[in-house]
Amino acid sequence: MNYTQTQEVNIAMNSNRDLFEKTSVPKAVALMAIPTIVTMLVVVIYNMADTFFIGQTGDAMQVAAVSLATPVFMVFMALGNLFGIGGSSAISRALGEKNEQRARHISAFCCYGSLGVGILMTLIFILFMDGILKMIGASPATIDYARQYLTFVAIGAPFVMFGTAYGNIVRGEGAAKESMIGNLIGTITNIILDPILIFGLGPIPKLGVAGAGFATVIGQFVTCLITGVKGFRKPPALKEFHSVR
Secondary structure, X not given: OOXXXXXXXXXXXXXXXXXXXXXXXXXXXXHHHHHHHHXXXXXXXXXXXXXXXXXXXXXXXXXXXXXXXXXXXXXXXXXXXXXXXXXXXXXXXXXXXXXXXXXXXXXXXXXXXXXXXXXXXXXXHHHOHHHHHHHOOOOOOOHHHHHHHHHHHHHOHXXXXXXHHHHHHHHHOOOHHHHHHHXXXXXXXXXXXXXHHHHOEOOEOOOOHHHXXXXXXXXXXXXXXXXXXXXXXXXXXHHHHHHOO
């Protein structure tokens, strides 16, 4: 890390500490709550985007397929929140106790844990796809469409879980705005790509429901990337995660 980066890290550290230690409670709550509320609204829009654009195809079977797969996506987000919300709470307490080493260890465990569980979920859903589709209620008329969509959603499971966990951890360190920006840009990416991949554009073929799933994966990847870049300079807990090789 060069001198300029070190200065930026120190500024970020002081800013986050001031938020928790010196800022008045109403102001601190507002600074944390508003970006968090926006993030939650963005997640709702994210979940609606695929259904909306698939609905424009006029094919009820494709709409039903996306609706069937939505609970699976929510399960992935719930598992990410398991690491992210629990981890951010533990990190906040560790930082309040000025135990930065413990905060770093919690951050590393939650980030790598969510990524590992995400990869495990991908393998489970790919290997047992047909059984899972029947269990969630796919009919012979919707199972092919649901398989196309859920395959992409399953591939994106590590990004969904890691992005959710990482965003919460960044927020737990006081960087709620950075977490919000990552989710916002990822959602915008998904919304832009949905009509392009679903209906086709120029050399891009019409992919239908598979295009909606592909757009979801790309959007989640962008969320991870943006939040990661923003969170990279947000010490101290994330420093441990980025230092582990």
